[in-house]
Every structure is written in C-alpha cells, then in structure tokens.
Amino acid sequence: MNRKTLVLPAVIGLLAPVLAACGGSDGGSGGGDAVVVGTTDRFTASKEAPAPLDPAYAYDVGAWNILRQTVQTLMVQPRGDGQPVPEAAEKCGFTDTGNERYACTLRDGLKFANGDPVTAADVKYSIERALSLKAATGVFSLLSTIDTVETQGDREVIFHLNTADATFPFKLSTPVAGIVNPDDYKKDSLRDGFEVDGSGPYTMKPEIKDGELAKAVFTKNPHYKGSLKVNNDKAEIVSFADAQSMGTALEKGDIDLMTRAMTPDQVRKLSEDTGGDVDIIEVAGLEIRYLGFNTDAPTVKDKAVRKAMAQLINRNELVSAVYGSQAEPLYSMVPASIPGHSNSFFNTYGEPSVSKAKAMLESADVTTPVKLTLNYTTDHYGAATKQEFEQLQKQLNDSGLFDVEIEGIPWKVFNPAELKGEYDVYGMGWFPDFPDADSFLAPFLDKDNALNSPYTNVEVINKLIPQSRREADRLSAADSLTRMQDVIAEDVPLIPLWQGKQYVAVRDDITGTAYALNTSSSLQLWELARGVSG
Template identity: 50%
Template structure:
C-alpha cells in the first residue's frame, strides 16, 4: 500500500492492518447519527522510527495511508470499480502529447484546506517538489521520481513534465504519495513530526491519542471533490489482538472488520448464517515475500537462493498456516493482474530437495547452509510464529540448511531491514496502484524500497521503460513476463503467498463491498447504516 514501502506487517491474520467501521446516517445521506467506530490491531504510533506518521512525504505504510487517503486530496483517486483513476481535486487531467511525458490537470473551483487556506496549483507544485526534495528513506518519493519539473501555470492548472514516458503516471497521482499539502503550513525542508493533518479530503483528523488508543475523523464540510461521504464521524479504536477484535464484532461494539479475520473465524461465519454478521470475500493483492541480503556472504550467492527456492513448499505453508485466506504465489506479480506469470513455478516446479542438493553441489556450497530468518514481532494470534516455524522446518528437514528464526520489534524492524541487518526477512507488500509495475519497479529500480543493491540492466534500462510506454497495459505483458523470469532466475526475493480480502460486517451496515479499494485502502466514506435483518 509500500507499496509504498510498506512497513513489514504485524502478521496478524493477513498482512494488512485490521480495521473495522460502523456508520451513522441513513439511506446514503450524511446524518447526525452515532460515530463510525473503527477497530484495528495495528496501532499508529509516533516513534523514533516513525516521527511523522501522517506526513505524505514520509509515510509509506498501510495504516498511515488509510488515514491519509481519507484526510488528504489527490488530483486523481482510485475509482469505485475498475482501475482507471478518476478526478478528485482535479476537474480533469490528461496527457498533452503522444509520448506520455507531459501531463496536465485543471483543478476544481473552491478548494480549501481544513484550516481555511485556499488550495491552488501552487500547492500541488509545492507538494510534489517537497516530496522529491525531502526524499525520505523508506518514504514514497520513488513513486514520483520520474517528475523532472512541475509548473503551476495559473491558479487552477498544473503541468507535470516527466523525465521519460510513463503511462502509469495517472495511477501514481491517485496514491497518497501525491497528497496535496498546504504550502503555508507544511515546511519545505523537513517533515512534520507530529500527528497533525492539514488536508482537504472528505474527513478531518480530530482527537488523536499519542499512546495509540484511539483516533477520530470528522466529515469535512468544506470538502470539494468527487466523493459523497455517507457518514459524519469515524472513531478508530485499537485492539491488542485479532481475537479481541472478533469478540468486539460479535458483541456489536464494532460493526465492520477486515484483514485480521482468521480462517477459523471465516469458517464459523460461513457455518452460522443467523448470527447477524455478513462475510464478504474479495480478490486480494496483498503478498508476502522473503527478501535476501544480497551483500551477505552466504545468501548473497545465487546458488543458495536458488536452492532455497527449490526447497520451500508454498502449498504446505498456505494449507497449514493460512488455510483459505491465502493462495501460493509464484511470482512478484500476483494473480489477477495483467502481466502475471508463474515464473518461479516454471523455473523450479514442485519442491525438490534433490534438485536443491544438486544446485548447491555444482556451486561448491558446503551444507548444511546456516541462515537466519527474521520476522516482526506481533500480538497474540499472529500467524508469524507459525509461518516462520514452518519455513524453518522445511529448510531443516531437507538437511541442506541449518535455519534459525528470530523475531524483532515491529517498531525497529523496517529500519533494521533497510540497513541490511537481516540475512533473510519477511516483507509484506500491497500495491500502490493496480498494475504489474507496482510489484516490479519498487523492488528493481535503482532507489528501490528494499534498499537492495540487486541490479539487472535489462530490467532497469529496457523492460520497465518499455512497460511505461504502453498506454494499453495488455501490450506490456511481454516485458512484464520477461522481468518476472529474470527475477525467478536470480531470486533477490522469494514470493510466498497472495492474500484474499475479507470484510465481516454487522448486517445493518451498507456499502461494505465498496469499503476497500483495489490497493486494500479503506474508503470510509462508503459506509452507512441501514436496517438489520
């Protein structure tokens, strides 16, 4: 959603943070009813590693993007259905040339920030330049790194001049990385180290408990955009475990729950259709990878990584740990997207210890190979311990590896992984936008989100640029497929599984099927309260 570099998830259920919501208002009108209560197991805390949780120039994790998506405006936004972005702060946008390297937007009239300041083209120019100038490590600047210059030509028109053609640029403008901030409020030379938000989105950030116990969003009466919020207030409440959150849903303390839903809870809901809770299943693009430290003397050797890929049994992992909530993944690009190819399966087939042994022997690698796997520490009910215990068992049962597992606090996990402190570590990813590029370029370009030295000249200089020149994404499939094949051969990362999206809601809640977009970000304005069945 690192997408973005998505901060490696807490591994509670699936890899996204678990959020729930209930709504005030009736029949689609924003009314004066009770606040929407949103529960989550993933706290948004202001820490040394995350001092600016809601600054668009710094934050690149799902929990923060969920707040920014609802409080800031972008020129474009993801559609209610489909994939092509639609206008939000902009009235209209489009490429002005046939090369796809000059992009222009005209703003809506009457846009203002939550502090009353006018929003104009100069704020858009400022926001883009600030993002690129600060270039926060682990932040989202890479999404707009192809912007060579942005010009506010008049009060309501802004033009982006790109370094090279990029047909996906409209998608990138629809991400929270392109959030528009107030040039009179946000400093140009540093991030805002607080939880304050000055935006122009459908909601305003109100009370925020720095200890991470609750957060309040209120409908912005001055919002001017393409959305029509169906509720007045949102209250986020934070739960320690998925179990506690599920109990809150059962009791009616919360009304909607997504992501932290366990397979056991899903089975219960499907078996009991009369408990007042509805379950919605949707295709998901959340994925889990293992990342290798390419500078490490052991896993930096390609043969070791290839043997690792030949031993890991994804089917067993998903069956034993995630049951029905995930599917095996054999590529960086998840299934369901144009350009997906099962490159890892084509390269290695089913798990084959004999083949792995041959790979190591031919490379003169002594066995057993000692390696350490890392994952972030999470709360009770997390699937992390079980998942990494299973991976350890698969490796050690092959007699080719001597694997150990360590866990690290989530607060420091992301920073440590970027500094190369882990040999092999778990990494969760959600797409910035629904396109195969969002699963390739962030990991394979020069300033990649993993801070890895892995480099392939063909991918960087030929394949990714080729995909960006294709307005029709179907015409880019050959280049996407070739890039996936190269990654499968080199194994800088190892895809494990692709998660499904679930939402469980009290049966008087409407709009639930629209509450998650294709990048798994919450669209809280869709939720409303109807009549219980």
C-alpha cells in the same frame, strides 16, 4: 439476519465508473453515531520513524488508510477497480502522444479543511517536497518519473516527465502525491507525530495512548469538494493489540466493522456460524507475501543459496497448513489476476526438490547446512505470520541443507531495521500502490526501491521498466513485464510465497460495505453509513 459469507466478485470493479458518486461533502445519509472500524495496524512514532503519517514518508497500508481519508490527491481510484478518475482535479490527461506531459486542472473553489484555498502552487509544493525529502521508506520513488512541475495560474498544473509513464495517473492517486498546506508541512523536514491536515473528505483528530495512535477520529470536512460522496458525518479507526481483542469488540458492538488482520480461524468461524448479527464479506484483493534478501549479506550473497531456498519451498503445503482456502500459492511477485502475470518461479524451479537444491549448492561449493535466520514481524501482517514462518523453517530444515532459526520482531523495530539492511532474510507483505503489474515490480527493482535493497539489475532499470511504462495498453507491456518476473526468478532477490483474499466482518446495520475496501486494500470510510441491510 443469518451470519453468512458474501462474496463480492472482481467484476464489481467493472461497474465502478458507472456507480462512482460525483458528489461532495453534502451528500449521504450522515447523522447518527460514528461508524467505528477496528484494525490491528499499529501506529507508532519513534526516533527511527518520527513521522509515520507524513505523506512524504508513509509507505504502508495502515498509514495510507489514514491519509486517504484526509489528504486529497489529484486523482483517485474508483470503487472496485478501473482507471483512476479526477478527485481534487476537475480533469487530467496526457497532452502528448508519448505519455510524457500530463496536465491537470484543479476544481474551482477547492479549500483545505481550515478554509485556505488550494492552488496549483500547493500541488507543486507538495510534489516537490516529497521528491526533495527522499524519505527512507522510498515512497518518493513513485514520483521518480517527474522531471519538473509547472503551474499556470491558480488552477493549472503540468507535469513534465523524464520518460514515458502510462501508469502516472495511478501514481497521482497515491498518498505520496497528496496535496498539503505549506503552512502545516515544512519543505525541508518531515512532520513528526500524528497530526494530519489536508483537503480530503475528513479531518482527523488523533487520540494517543502510550506513544501510539490508539484511535483516529474522522469528522466530515465541511470544505471538502471532490468526487467522493461522504455517507457519514463521523467515523473512527481503532487500533487493537491483536485480532482476538478486535473480534471481541465486534461481537460486543464496540466496533462496527473489522478488516485487517483477522486470523484464518476467525474468518473460518464467521463463515461457518449461523445466526447473530455479524456478516463476513469476501472482497477481491491483491495482497501478496514474500521473502526478501539483503543480497550483500554473507549468508545469502551467493545466489546459489537463494536459488536453493526457492527450489525447496513448498507453497501448496505452506498455504494449506496455515491459510487454507483464504490464500493461493504465488509463483511471481505479480498476482495471477493482474495482466502481465507469469508463473516465473514455477517455470524456473518446477516442483519442490531436495536433490535439485542440493545440486545447486554443491555446484557453487556452498557448505551445508547453511545457517540462516528468517526474520518476520509479529504485529503487522496478522497472527498467522508466526505459524507461516514455522512452516518455512520446517521445510528448509527437513531438507538437511539448511539450519534455520526464526525470529519475530515488532513492526516499529522491524521496519526501520529492514530498511537499514540489518536482516539477511526477512518476510514482508505487499499491498499494491495501484492495481497494475508495475506496482508489484518497480518498487522492488527500480532505483531507490522500497526495501532499500542493494540488489540492482541494469537491464531491468534502464530498459524493461521504462519499456513497460511506454505502453498505455497494459497488455502490450506483457513481454517486458514477463522478462522482469523471469529476472527475479533467475537472481532471486525476492521469493514470492502466496497471494491472499481479503475479508471484512461487519455488523448488520452498516451499509456500504461492498466498497469499504478496494482491491489494493484501501479503506474507504466515506462509503460506510448506518442503515438497514438487506
């Protein structure tokens, strides 16, 4: 087959409810060698973050991609996009008109991988555990609208919410709501290390090298009972130090597929080359990149400094220089393809302007040039991150208003340090918990936010977030969602930079790649199998 780029449009998500499999672990082709997926995600356990794969702690796309294969949730996002559908549950739904009481019935005969029965009490235990542990990552905040969890018998679970939350079914599809066995996960402490147990489609055996998870080996769980059709008996995720070594492994046939994070050059070359047995597939994605601020830090505490940066950054120039057609400028934390999106930063600042930025700083009596360090992670969002921050540095320094240095830090150090507030300005990426505007706003603006940011806005927390969640029709939430985006542009606790496409590079004999990733960048290993591609 000629090497080519296959574009899978977002409309594929509209077909998801029709195409979604309703099987169990006995479906699919199975057999053959393991399907091997490469990634540059690094999985480390440290003193600061000893439990990277505990559902009550994990809050990054790499860890979630391990958990989604192993720890079952009541609901699951279907192929592509669309409303979540029952997974460990047989049925779920709101039982009141105010979206404050949500009831689920577990599938009959549900078991953990070790054969223990999964009961409503286990669901209650798992949810209450995540809420009570309040891990430093802030992932528990996804469940913050839960007031109490009630069980009725072994199969009925009822969630009583403290406020209306139309997005709640989505939240039950995220790993923090994963069902764990009380025998494996203590209620009062996180589970250190890389062991994971659950009732999902696979069991996982970690292979550790130099204190890192070098390979995760997934074997089909014979006790799995859910909505997913498992198309292989075995799959592996292999972690690489960089995109180049991952690409070499794909060319040699040591791995079958690679996802994040390929470099822009790799994507371009694979798209342009002909011949060979590797295809590049473009999949609709919702990844964004942004700058975050410790708004209590002396260097950026004055809002005028943050506003001046927002006024100076040239997103078109940044994207063109680093990512080309693989990304688009972003003027809101909410991607353009999500209902409720508003170009709030463009509406507020317009085109980049040195004179406007200078006037902002002069009006606030800020001495220039403002000295800052932009911190970024060297090994989590791809090799192009350094080039991206060099561009940001150049744009700000060329204005004469800033004296910016940049510093790259490995993720295992960067992430805990950011949560402790050690960086004044830092670069981050975001892969949504679920495809809704709420997932691009509430994690950054609500109480117990994902960045542990000191920034708060009473209007957003007490009025706008609850107001938006009352609307089951998400288009009806547009006014409150737009106002939240305008608040971010006004106060600048964050600066959105760009939204990106996502790509899968795969060898010709692997099938199911159309659904290997969904728009939230969730890896769906169960879709993959060996076969003859068309």
